[in-house]
Amino acid sequence: MKKKAKLMAVLALTLVVSLFMAACSGNNGGNNGSGNKPAGGDSASAPPATDEVVEIVSWDMPQDGDPAKPYWEQVFKDFAEKYPNIKVEHVMQTLTKEREQFMTAVVGGEQPDLYANAFPDMESYIDQGITADITELWNNYAEKDMFLPSATQAATRDGKIYGIPNFMYVTGLAYNKQMFADAGLDPAEALKNWESFGEAAQKLTDASKNQYGYALLGMDWADWFFEYYVWQAGGDLTEQQEDGTAKLTFTSEPAVQALQYYKDLKFKYQATQKNVVQSLDENSNDFYQGRAASMIAASNWFGGMVSSGMDIENIGFSVLPPGPGGTSPAQVGGAVWIFNPKATPEKQQAAFTYATYLMSKEVQDGLLQYQMDNGIFPNLLNVRSDVDASQFVEGMPQELIENVQAAAGEGRLEYFLKARLSPYVVKAVQEVLLDEKADPMAVMQKAQDLAQREVVDKYNQEVKK
Amino acid sequence: MLRKLNIRWVPVLFLLPSVICYVMFKYYPLMNMAYISFFDYSIVNPPGKFIGFANYTEFLKSTTFWQAISNTFIFFGLYLVLTFWIPIVQALFLYDIRRGNAFFRFMYQLPTIMPLVGGVLVWKWMYNPDFGLLNYWLDFVGLGPYLWLNDATMTKLAIVLPAVFAGNGIALLLYYSALKSIPTEILEAAKMDGAGPWRRMWTMLLPNIKFIIVIQFVAFMSSVLLAYDHIYIMTQGGPAGSTTVVSMLVVNSAFQQSRFGISGAVSVFMFIVIALLTIIQNKISAEKD
Numbered sequence: 100m101k102k103k104a105k106l107m108a109v110l111a112l113t114l115v116v117s118l119f120m121a122a123c124s125g126n127n128g129g130n131n132g133s134g135n136k137p138a139g140g141d142s143a144s145a146p147p148a149t150d151e152v153v154e155i156v157s158w159d160m161p162q163d164g165d166p167a168k169p170y171w172e173q174v175f176k177d178f179a180e181k182y183p184n185i186k187v188e189h190v191m192q193t194l195t196k197e198r199e200q201f202m203t204a205v206v207g208g209e210q211p212d213l214y215a216n217a218f219p220d221m222e223s224y225i226d227q228g229i230t231a232d233i234t235e236l237w238n239n240y241a242e243k244d245m246f247l248p249s250a251t252q253a254a255t256r257d258g259k260i261y262g263i264p265n266f267m268y269v270t271g272l273a274y275n276k277q278m279f280a281d282a283g284l285d286p287a288e289a290l291k292n293w294e295s296f297g298e299a300a301q302k303l304t305d306a307s308k309n310q311y312g313y314a315l316l317g318m319d320w321a322d323w324f325f326e327y328y329v330w331q332a333g334g335d336l337t338e339q340q341e342d343g344t345a346k347l348t349f350t351s352e353p354a355v356q357a358l359q360y361y362k363d364l365k366f367k368y369q370a371t372q373k374n375v376v377q378s379l380d381e382n383s384n385d386f387y388q389g390r391a392a393s394m395i396a397a398s399n400w401f402g403g404m405v406s407s408g409m410d411i412e413n414i415g416f417s418v419l420p421p422g423p424g425g426t427s428p429a430q431v432g433g434a435v436w437i438f439n440p441k442a443t444p445e446k447q448q449a450a451f452t453y454a455t456y457l458m459s460k461e462v463q464d465g466l467l468q469y470q471m472d473n474g475i476f477p478n479l480l481n482v483r484s485d486v487d488a489s490q491f492v493e494g495m496p497q498e499l500i501e502n503v504q505a506a507a508g509e510g511r512l513e514y515f516l517k518a519r520l521s522p523y524v525v526k527a528v529q530e531v532l533l534d535e536k537a538d539p540m541a542v543m544q545k546a547q548d549l550a551q552r553e554v555v556d557k558y559n560q561e562v563k564k
Numbered sequence: 565m566l567r568k569l570n571i572r573w574v575p576v577l578f579l580l581p582s583v584i585c586y587v588m589f590k591y592y593p594l595m596n597m598a599y600i601s602f603f604d605y606s607i608v609n610p611p612g613k614f615i616g617f618a619n620y621t622e623f624l625k626s627t628t629f630w631q632a633i634s635n636t637f638i639f640f641g642l643y644l645v646l647t648f649w650i651p652i653v654q655a656l657f658l659y660d661i662r663r664g665n666a667f668f669r670f671m672y673q674l675p676t677i678m679p680l681v682g683g684v685l686v687w688k689w690m691y692n693p694d695f696g697l698l699n700y701w702l703d704f705v706g707l708g709p710y711l712w713l714n715d716a717t718m719t720k721l722a723i724v725l726p727a728v729f730a731g732n733g734i735a736l737l738l739y740y741s742a743l744k745s746i747p748t749e750i751l752e753a754a755k756m757d758g759a760g761p762w763r764r765m766w767t768m769l770l771p772n773i774k775f776i777i778v779i780q781f782v783a784f785m786s787s788v789l790l791a792y793d794h795i796y797i798m799t800q801g802g803p804a805g806s807t808t809v810v811s812m813l814v815v816n817s818a819f820q821q822s823r824f825g826i827s828g829a830v831s832v833f834m835f836i837v838i839a840l841l842t843i844i845q846n847k848i849s850a851e852k853d
Contacts, residue, residue: 199819205607206824227822228608309694319800373693374714376803390694440608519821522628522805529804533714553626 152184153449155212155442158201159457160191166402170469178456185449205229212442212450215265215434218253223518224437230261231438236451237263245460249510250482254435263454264482266399267433270327271506273396273404274415275389278303278310282392286415293331293360296420300370303392312370314382314394315361317532322524324395326430326514328357333424336514336524344559345516349527349547350540356423358539362531375532383407395419397432398503399478401495411476411495416502418509431510433482460485467491479503516558523550594835601828612825619829628805629813629830635720636789636809642724643788651732652777655739656765669737676733684797687726688713713799716806723798723807735780742773778849785845786838810834 161168175189190211193200198220204210216224224230237243237260250264272290279286282302289299300312316324322336329336334353338346348354365371372385383400385391387407396404396416405411421427436454438447456462463486470477471491479488479500489500514520527546531537599611601619606612623629658668675683690697691712702708712722746769754764770777792811795801801808801816810830818827 199815202607202819202822206610223822227606317803319802373709373711376714376799377692522816522820525802526804529802533716533803549627553628 151445152186153445154186154188155446155450155453156188156190157213157450157453158190158192158211159213159215160189162191162194166473166475167466167469170466174457174462174465178453182452182456185453187453210439210441212439212446213454214437214439216262216437217434218432219513219517221253221261221435221437222256222516225256225261228440229437231440231442231447232259232261233263233438233447233451234258234260236448240451240455242455242459245483245485246458247482247484249431249512250433253433253512254437262435262437263451263458265434265436265458266478267431267480267482268397268399268478269480269503269507269510270324270395270397270430270432271502272393272417272419273386273400274393274417275386275391276413276415278389278392279415286417290417290420292420293422297360297364297368297370300364300393301368304368304370310390310392311372311385312368312392313364314385314391315364315371315375315532316379316382316395317375317529318378319525320379320521321528322517322521323513325357325361325524325528326517327395327419327428328360328422329354329514330428330511331419331422331424331426332356332360333422333426337516337520339515343562345555345562347520347547347551347555349524349543349550353422353424355540355543358528358531358543360422361528362535362537362539365532366535376529398480398506401479401499402476405476411499414499416499416506418502418506426509428509428511429506431507431512458483464491480507516554519554519558520550523547523554597828597831599828600825601832603825605824605828607822607824615825619825620833623826623830623833628808629810631805632808632810632813635805635807636791636811638720639724639791639795639809640785640788642720643727643784646724647727647732648781648784650728651736652739652770652773654736655743655773656769658736658740659743659769669740672736673733675730678730680794681797683726683730684794687722688798691722714803716804719799719803719807723795726794735784738776738780739773742776743769746772774849778845781845782842785841789834789838789841 159171161171165171175187178185178187198217201210201214201216210229216230221230246264247267250267251260254260254262254264274286274290276286279289279299282299284299284302289295296313303312304310326336330353332353334348334351334357336348336354338348340346365375372382372391374381382391382394383403384407386394386396387404387409398416401411401414404414418427418429436458438450438454442450460483463481463483467477467486467488468491469475471493474494476495477488477491479492480503481488489504492500523546527542530542531539602614602616603611604613604615604618654672658665658672661668693699693709693711693714696712698712699709702710710718713719751764751768754768759767790811791809792815795807795809796812799807801812811834814827814830814834817823817830
């Protein structure tokens, strides 16, 4: 009995100590004593004192395999020489799970001063206060008007600016010209509408040759490409109301039509890969290796296609076939430089100076020149209106450049509240792709009811507060 | 009168570093997790607003959570039925192998040095419906092709299958060591008294390694109920949430939805479930003893 009592006493002491430590750590999220001042404060817009060195952390070190890495290393050196009072620590991120890595840093009080964040996460990060309000710094920035409105839109909320555009891309349909020619298909005719594309993809599918017409994305990012089909049918997955609240439109006619078309591609036309939940990399490999005749691709993927063995002359690019809505808007995606809201105003100013240096015309043109000199196909879109990537392209068919530019003309951002609603849409898409008997309307109704209860009701309550 | 404390300081000093590490890296995170589960956790201004048990009631009402719980326990059942007993049987056979015993032990251990990710990726490749090895073999005997990772029921089995064929070498070694510790005189005496192989197995071998089986079961239970990595690599929780397990929900809540309070609450729930199951298991085995 005594032994037991002693053991219990030790356990109790351990728990008390742990609880005490947990309680002590309750407010340890800050990484300095500056509190949560917005970057746009008076001191934030002032340039850093010349005699004081400001140290910032930027997660911008390119991966070892990045062909443009030598260029960026030179840019880092040039910046260090030009701004001796700003010392930048360049950190390399992992290739996958970037979001998780960043969130771990934020929660651990180690948020970098500068981070390139993907467009869809901006909405949620602004809500959570992870991104600094840089409106004042931005308004005092001489070159702010050089950035495309479609790029700054992702970093804007209620007239306030939360980041500097980093890069952008536009999506469209990439197709294998040779495979289309071998099947006797004229791409212009085949890509005229949903029906013509379905029939063409069916014709391109030949199990004996282990080839299929269209690499459909059904894995855990399925909503990324599925939303385009909802747009083509004339709708969207969500609507942002005037008061800022969200309205789900999963059961609207365009959304259901889009899901029915996905189902048709798989079961009626039998024009997709057998494993519709395979990863995007696997889809890409199928396209590179001539197993898939077409797939949705972004304007900055051509370099990867060529380095994986594709002939650039054999790659076609087009806006997606219009659906019942008669339109085929392309999606504009990319990343935004965001700033640590808990950093001192001096650090925020230094990070802003550094980010604007990276995004200057000189550095962006230099990158395109470096890529051209080294035979690297560039991203044909740039966030700056005074940087024309098409002037730095050698060996890329003019038709391809024109088609990318045409796709960019009608670009739009991803659906509202995507970061929170994605799992619900993905599940619905997968249910329909894996069960021939599934009813798209019923599946979408179920997904909408669940998302309404678990996400949207709570979100709308917070917005109304 | 207080009895004079007679503390042996040397063992205490040797134990102290590990105790400190345990408190810092096990108990502290555990308590912190329980602590944040009562808050609408704010990343920027932690811990945020105190909301009592609201996180608990929220996830308990969520269908996503109950689907994940159901998936987790289906996996537990599948692993239990299809894999847990395999190293026990293998150890019993190995115990009776005299010639080449070391070779077999070596062969059983070899797969354990293979990185988990590599092993899972090989299986994922084998499951490919177009050019995977498994369907190719099945084709020879007139079966398949199966869409291993495209069917809600089949996918669960496809995730468990690698553990059936490339079992737990460490567990085998533990059972084997326990069997070897049984005095041979007792077994010889039983043989002389006419006990056959089955009788010896049920009445002498298995009861003597029961303590290892119980320990292994507790470890097995927590590893299966908290499984994440191999399921994530194989299916990322899909298709249609059919392989989303509770640990995946914990990670997704925290890092995809930034809802650390919910994540903490689900973790505490699982901690309690596993603790209860362990207590029940220990009670049952103690009563049987």
